[in-house]
Amino acid sequence: MTEEQEVFREHIQQQGLKRTAQRDLILDVFLRTEGHLSGEDLYRLVHDEDPSVGQTTVYRTLRLLTDAGLAREVRFGDGRAHYEHNYKHEHHDHMICSECGKIIEFYSPELEAIQDAMAAKYKFQLTEHLLRMIGICSDCRRKRAGSEKKVAQVANSARR
């Protein structure tokens, strides 16, 4: 049994909930999959292994995983929620390529420190934060350099 499974079962017991085959399967699939799964993504994967599981259960379990501290909800602004592993994973932020959708994860202690300082300045008790940097990744910049079609126009519309 992995540590995550242990955490999950413990959370379930503490909350007076029940362990079910569906929940075990969903946790299993979630843990096997790296990256930032949306609810639908996870549903599809789970459904491939057991078509009898409904999406409602997947969504509900995803919240359970979040409550248990195993998953972290991340919203990239496309309207849907994504989930990433959260157990013993370093906090990190994301750069999102608006061209190809690639996501770069990074961590900067300086960034964290300054945020803490800003929070303190406003006597704000920080619970969580989300930093989303949108732009164009190096690969897409290289590709774009080749075809100089609308470069000026695009650059012009780029805002901070």
Next chain:
Amino acid sequence: MTEEQEVFREHIQQQGLKRTAQRDLILDVFLRTEGHLSGEDLYRLVHDEDPSVGQTTVYRTLRLLTDAGLAREVRFGDGRAHYEHNYKHEHHDHMICSECGKIIEFYSPELEAIQDAMAAKYKFQLTEHLLRMIGICSDCRRKRAGSEKKVAQVANSARR
């Protein structure tokens, strides 16, 4: 005529679009209202002044304002998009109180500098960024200090 209106009309001309009474009204209401309006909020306000304007037009105009650089779209994670003034407004980030929903705007040049540095490190061309800090504001902390009911539990569930 305000500078914003000038920017708007110029944008409309440049793009070969048309100036309409609805767009003028929507821009007007938007400019008169501070804060972070959702599409629906703005629709309601506009609708109060002219019930014949449809929400479709409001949503479409909001995108137009964003394209023209007059509005900035901000997503706080509640599923709906919010818009704030963007013309000659300093870029800023947000602290959101999870208790009362209050939004504190702040700006930190250090934060910006570090983000630029991180982007450079990954050869990422930054277009835009969004920093959302969620926590409990000073007012709510004070109120909470009085009724110590679930303090330990809440503090325990707080994750970074």
Next chain:
DNA sequence: CTAAATGCAAACCATTTGCAACGGA
């Protein structure tokens, strides 16, 4: 005159909910 803009209703789409049947503890 003609392409853009409008407003309505219907469509979207990720997520949630009501509810009857099911199943752990």
Next chain:
DNA sequence: TCCGTTGCAAATGGTTTGCATTTAG
């Protein structure tokens, strides 16, 4: 047994789209 859980279908809710009509340039 008892209450949590499940899956279906239907509902939700913010936003978008199709389309016939209107209107600015």
